[in-house]
Amino acid sequence: MKTRILIVDDEQDSLDLMHELFEQNGYETFTAHNGVEALEIIRENEPDIMISDMVMPEMGGLELMDVVSQKYPDISVIMITAYGTIETAVEAMRKGAKDYILKPLRLEEILAKVETISQLKFLQRENRQLRENLSEKYNFDKIIGKNPKMLELYELLKMVAPTNSTILIRGEHGTGKELIANAIHQHSDRMKKPFVAVNCAVLAETLLESELFGHVKGAFTGAVRDKPGRFEAADGGTIFLDEIGDISPNMQLKLLRVLQERSFERVGDTKTRKVDVRIIAATNRDLEKAMEEGSFRHDLYYRLNVIPVVVPPLRERLDDIPLLVAHFIEKFSARFEKPIQGVEEEVIRRMQRYNWPGNIRELENVIERAIVLSQKEVLTVENFPDYIMNANSQANVPITTDRPLQEVVDEFEKQIILKALAENNNNKLRTARKLGIHRSTFMSKLKKYGID
Structure with a gap:
């Protein structure tokens, strides 16, 4: 679809010059000699961009811009002004004009300004469409993607979420395993109860046992009072055990008992406590290989792997990058209050050539960094690391x-x-x-x- 441009100027030579320039460069062009004519054209053929002279009979440029800004806010306005009225042009920009052009007209400058605004409007339309897609069908809770593997994943999650079955999520670092676990919880009957996440890889065995099951006063040095664990905190809801493949054999045995009996004792206590929790576990390890090597219990594996959920890495769903980028731009633009409208198509093409070893988390991080450091409304190749933008040459x-x-x-x-x-x-x-x-x-x- 061609970008439509309306040129408003009472000087016929200027109209003809710009009309020919834009027609030759693939734009659909309309012309008007004053503001009244311009509004008639806008009503019938709402343009994307309006270029208007400042001084005209019947209705001047500023008055025209006020009307257009109120009634047709999607039209981007560029004002034409002589050197003597540049202050007025600046005032017009304060009121919403995108840019201004000084007389005498320089064709290259005019075309460059229009191309910049045209590309920005294209990105805005594209991002709007992407957001509509996100809100309609290409997501499950906060999980985003339209790749066939992701659509299959959504169907599986919709089926298993309402049940109480134990789930084992498999996937590489950064693929969004905790996000998926939370989405399952939010679509279950337990959604109004707690969702408690524990990273089993970051704590030593003794600390992990206390973290999961709690302890009583005097159980060990520093235990100055009774402390409930994460299983008690999750009672009635869901507990998410991330990096389950990293726990010790002793902890595997204790966890197996909880899975079988839904009961445990706090560290240093003899009282058995019962809990009603749904267990969702996750790992990036090859548990089958770990079982062969004797580092992971077979019985625990089968208790955990009732419903297996496999999350594809980003390199296997590169067609989801435009959707993900649009989502992260919207997220971080709002967080940092920056008017980022989109990203150049070339950036997307280059991103789709990169392997993304850090998966979604890596993509999210580079988008956040780009938005924080960007001084423009459109993210370009220069906003992203060379090792991503030049992935082919670096291979x-x-x-x-x-x-x-x-x-x-x-x-x-x-x-x-x-x-x-x-x-x-x-x-x-x-x-x-x-x-x-x-x-x-x-x-x-x-x-x-x-x-x-």
């Missing part, structure tokens, strides 16, 4: 005889570190461990390559 660093060997090696090392950081949610200590590098050496390399 194979060119090895040529005109580059020193150390330079090529450094480039490889930098890309490996960037990918490892993304996979570990920018946790530097964990990344250093994964790469087998001492922490101080790793920090030196980050400084060397200018990685924050």
Whole structure:
């Protein structure tokens, strides 16, 4: 669909000049000699952009702009002014005009301003359509996507949410496993009761036991009073056990009992307590392999894996990136009160060439960063990290005889570190461990390559 432009000017030469310019560049163009004519054209053919001279008979540019702003707020206005009336043009912008053009007219400048506004309006329409899609069918609660794998996932979640069955969510870091668990809870009969999330990987065994089951006063050093655990806090609702594959054999046995009997004792207590909770667990580990190796109990696995839910990584649903980007732009634009209207199509194309090892969380983080740092209404390639925008070229660093060997090696090392950081949610200590590098050496390399 062509962008429609209305040109309003009482000078025929200016009208003809701009009419020819826009027609040659693929725009649908209308012309009017004054404000009265312009309003008649607007009523019949509402344009996307109006370019109006400031001084005209019958109805001047400012008066015309006031009417258009009130009755047709979707029309973007550009004012034409002579040097002597530039203050008036600035006043027009305060009232809502998008830009102004100084006389004598320069065709390249006019075309550039119109193209910028035209692209912005296209992005606004596209984002509006994306938001409509989000509100209609391409989501389940706050989970977003139209990829066939996601549509299958929505159907499964709709079926299992109303039940009390135990669910095991499988997926890589950053795919939104907790979001899915919360969505299941919100669509269940337990929705008015607590949803309690516990990351089992971040606590030592003794601390995790106390966190889950609570403790009584004097149970251990520092236990100065009775403290209920997360299972009691979730009574009547849902408990989400993230990173379940990382718990110790002893904790696996205690958890198995809760799954079988829905009962437990606080640490240091003999009183058995009953709870009514739905258990949803999640992991990014290969539990089948862990069972073969003897590090995960078979009986616990089968108790947890009543309803298996597999979340696809972002690299397997790249067609969802436009929807996700639109969602995150709307989210962070509101949070930071910045008028970001959209993102260049080229950004989306480049994002769809990247592997996204950090999945949705990585995408969300780069959108947040781009919005915080952007000074424009449209996000461009320059707002995003090079390792994402140039993913193809970085997959194979060119090895040529005109580059020193150390330079090529450094480039490889930098890309490996960037990918490892993304996979570990920018946790530097964990990344250093994964790469087998001492922490101080790793920090030196980050400084060397200018990685924050």
